[in-house]
Amino acid sequence: MKILLIEDDREAASYLIQALDEAGHVTHHASDGETGYAMASSMDYDVLVIDRMLPRRDGLSIIESLRAEEDHTPVLILSALGEVDDRVTGLRAGGDDYLVKPYAFTELLARIEVLARRSSPAEAATSLEVGGLQLDRLSRKVERDGEPILLQPREFRLLEYLMKNAGKVVTRTMLLENVWDYHFDPQTNVIDVHMSRLRAKIDKGHANPLLHTIRGAGYMIRD
């Protein structure tokens, strides 16, 4: 994957470039807003990671300009401003996701990979399938190998989010944000309990489990 990182903190940037490289991504870096905008509009990237506060040009204005030019490359905003309103203004400017500093690298990586997926058509599909597990988004029915599985509405949304991002790591915070629409950080393992219930419903009695726990990062659904 080809990523453009616009971040003025050189130390943080060099760490991110190295870590993204280890994860198998090619990262270009710009340390100010003007250079970043020039690179973003002249080259093709899969994901843009943009710091909100940048020298020479503010991060949100870069996104607004790109969107005005019909450039719909997914954008992840990095910011020290973490209030709900800051998030709302960030997303309204055209950002696709918002991550508050300080963050764990696994969180950033998971979000970047999910974002890149977003530009693919899986987003709009009415039916999702992962290794015999089928989810119909219209009739809201789930079955595995032809056997129906009864899910609570919240469990359905949880599974839908996971399957939409099949093969990608999904963090607990991402689940809380996308399934419950809350942005705080629960102190207890509240998400894990929901996941183990979901796992019991979809994986019980099957030889190969689909729902995997990725240690230190989150969850993933895959074959």
Added chain:
Amino acid sequence: MYRLAELWRTTTVRLTAIFMLIFIVFAVGLLGLIFWQTTIQLQRQQAEQIDRETFAIRRIDDDGGFRATILAIGQLASQPGPGIYYLADPTGQKIVGNVSDLPSEVVAEPGTYSFNYDRTPGLSDGGGDLRPRQGNALVRSEKLASGLILVVGRDVVERRGFTAIVFQWFAIGVGGILLFSLIAGIVTSVRVLRRVDTIASTSNKIMAGDLSERVPVTRRNDEFDALATNLNAMLDRIEKLMQGMKEVTDNVAHDLKTPLTRLRNKAESALLESKDEAARREALETTIEESDKLIRTFNALLMIARAEAGTPSGALNEIDLSAVVSDVAELYGPLAEDQGMVLETDIAEGLHIHGNRELLGQALVNLIENALKYYEPAEGKQGLIKVSLRSEGGRARITVGDNGPGIPEVDRGRVVERYVRLEKSRSQPGSGLGLSLVAAVARLHKGELRLEDNAPGVRAVIDLPA
């Protein structure tokens, strides 16, 4: 004493000066009016007197002939007063009179004249010889039946003397009033300045750092006392806030420094244990855990500060409170079950309030997590958390009750304060900020957090205006 420039700057003195100026303008105007009116009046009077005397003398002349006239004029001329009498023979030669050098045309041609003349001594009245030698007269000359020429007049200087006296007294009066108001203005200004100075010196002391200083309040109960009372109330508030700030910074220093020190120690030991790969890895993992805890504490602090300041990010809008409460209860239900507890709900439907969904959600999460954290499993006892939302008398009440160890009544007020963690809870993880955040969120919504006895256990009530 106050310098003149400082005094001039005071409002009272300026007002006094303006009043004085207005007063002077009016006084001068009034004086002019009086002067003008008396002059007209006196002029008329003099003209009438001259007319009357001329008439009387004409009759004497008609009845008694020139001898009687000469006698009468001689008598009149010898009397003291402002009167001017002069009698000449038909050729213009003076016969008798108290003026000597009349202009020739006065005698030659009958009519009314005004002219200057030299006084003859003897004209002066009894009031000393203050009047000038030069006189100014208003006269009328007339040819009598006997052929004599009569000149009757009045000394105008006399009249002017009268107006001068009026003017003099008027000036004394005006001067007196001006002097008096000047003194009164200065005295009141000095008093006002003194009151203002006490306030200023108090605020100077406060600015220098002594927050315990207060503006003295007198028993006069005037506007300055009202101001001083207000200022003192404001100072009380500021002092309390400052104390709160100090406590917070002390606590922040303590609560952030302790984990920071742990973090540093971990990192150092990881360096030392560089040979043992597993130990090093574990040390680094603990380091990350510690820093996550730090971030969490920091976030909680920021959230409390924002909720308390009521900044735009704590902005309120129309939200479905029932949905918030049932969502959070649903989120924590499975976790409670996993820990051997039951989470019951009793949520009124469709309750909407003006609020902040994210903050209220976080507050509810904190309450439920507290109930989970302090639950002590015991034989034959089912752990219970009851989350309810009710609308009572125009208020929305969110309650989270448990049957756990509870909080002793004496400590209930204290646990809401920041960083207060009861001895029993020290072993549990947490920042000690959970309940203070709940309280801050309740305050942001103009409500309150109450902790009640659930017998057994504790019941937290977020009481909000609907």
